[in-house]
Amino acid sequence: MKRVKVSNNVIRRLPRYLRKLDELQENGINRISSFELGQQLGLTPSQIRQDFSCFGEFGQQGYGYNVAGLREQIASILGMDRGYKAVLIGVGNIGHALMDNFSFSDCGVQLAAAFDIKESLIGTEFKGVPILAWDQIEDYLKNNEVAIAVLCVPKTAAITATDVLTRNGIEAIWNFTNIELTEPNSPIIVENVHFSDSLLSLSYFVSERMDEHAGQTAKTDK
Amino acid sequence: MKRVKVSNNVIRRLPRYLRKLDELQENGINRISSFELGQQLGLTPSQIRQDFSCFGEFGQQGYGYNVAGLREQIASILGMDRGYKAVLIGVGNIGHALMDNFSFSDCGVQLAAAFDIKESLIGTEFKGVPILAWDQIEDYLKNNEVAIAVLCVPKTAAITATDVLTRNGIEAIWNFTNIELTEPNSPIIVENVHFSDSLLSLSYFVSERMDEHAGQTAKTDK
DNA sequence: TAGATTGTTAATCGATTAACAATC
DNA sequence: TAGATTGTTAATCGATTAACAATC
DSSP states (O other): OOOOOOOHHHHHHHHHHHHHHHHHHHTTOOEEOHHHHHHHHTOOHHHHHHHHHTTOOOEETTTEEEHHHHHHHHHHHTTTTSOOEEEEEOOSHHHHHHHHHOOTGGGTOEEEEEEESOTTTTTOEETTEEEEEGGGHHHHHHHSOOOEEEEOSOHHHHHHHHHHHHHTTOOEEEEOSSSOOOOSSOOOEEEEOOHHHHHHHHHHHHHHHHHHHHHHHHHHHO | OOOOOOOHHHHHHHHHHHHHHHHHHHTTOOEEOHHHHHHHHTOOHHHHHHHHHTTOOOEETTTEEEHHHHHHHHHHHTTTTSOOEEEEEOOSHHHHHHHHHOOTGGGTOEEEEEEESOTTTTTOEETTEEEEEGGGHHHHHHHSOOOEEEEOSOHHHHHHHHHHHHHTTOOEEEEOSSSOOOOSSOOOEEEEOOHHHHHHHHHHHHHHHHHHHHHHHHHHHO
8 A cells, every 4th residue: 555644634534535435335325426525525526536646546537436445445544454452441431431332343443351440340341341450451461462542541540551551562542531642752643532622612613603793793783 | 802714723723722721820830932832732833823813912022921811812712701501412321421521611611401311311410410301402492592512312313403403593513423414504513523533543543653664674674 | 439537737725834023 | 231032924835726638
């Protein structure tokens, strides 16, 4: 596969392409042009073709793209076919919700185990995923090739947990704590899920809208 | 307040500024330059000054920025001082986790009520937030000025729920379902929290890293 | 074949960075 | 005052859009 340096913007669009292609496939559509795809995603056909061209030539002139084929290509680009293993750290509210609701396998990731310090949880299973003692994490990581840690511990435990995980060969942390983990020196990949950032952006857009509206009203009133 | 058209990139950086300023304040630092702030956030001083200049003049030559003052300005830009009310729809796993763990008030948002269809939940309270019957949502929205709906229902209920909310004057939806709600015609503001998009990006970065490493090893081997 | 649509090169647009006069 | 640092204008860089030859 081509691996030129691809911009962050392109990478963030890939999962959206994937979701749209899945939807098209569900609806029995097996062919689509960049024009039509652009319409449905609010992007220009040019941009879509540029995006894909970072990774190869997936279309056919005069025809467009085969939905199933393109879907598989993008899935592969995203690494969904690599069978990455993940461990979940901290089976509290958010951790439990992820185990219950979120389909790791839909992303091609295998949730292999969860870890907690709570005695009543240790040794149990949830949806087929064993919950183990946090004490055993180092052993576990030595014996299993785990790429991703899903960090769901309370704020106070975040730094220590990250240290342990990093020292034991974890490649990436999917960070659900509100702590900024990204250290300049660390080679670990961190993907933050900052709920508050998301809500604050929303709040901004609402405010912007209301101010616009207020401005218009004022103008009309004159 | 200035309300020129501000780019999305700038808006997405505002919550990060806020978090950093909160952290500085906690550490008793009450003055910072764009240079130092840039260092800590991995941004250039120029970018930071450009970003702030979209909204006003918050600094002072030769001194820098007052941390507390700047913090309040950004909070205000984000609309945190407007007391927006929110309702949460669907007290399942993720809904419950949000009510339990997430501090709406830290974002200046008041979670006024939650709604569900489950009999055993209706009429109860969780952390001071009443859980009401979904049937009563229209009434509730007519009698309360609610800006934001936090959508935590199962996929199958998402579209219907959105329709009801939109028709009853909700300004914005904070969307935790995996459904793409953004309709081209609808004037409603939608902020998506797509866990899978986030994990897939992470998966991409891990794959990229591994391919790079594999490439280097191959080269070294020659 | 003619029409459609790709992949890619060139043009445009917007965002980031650099530079610097203003000034605390 | 001299040094520091802002806000802003200009320069650069990168991403998006447009155009078009290639070709299915």
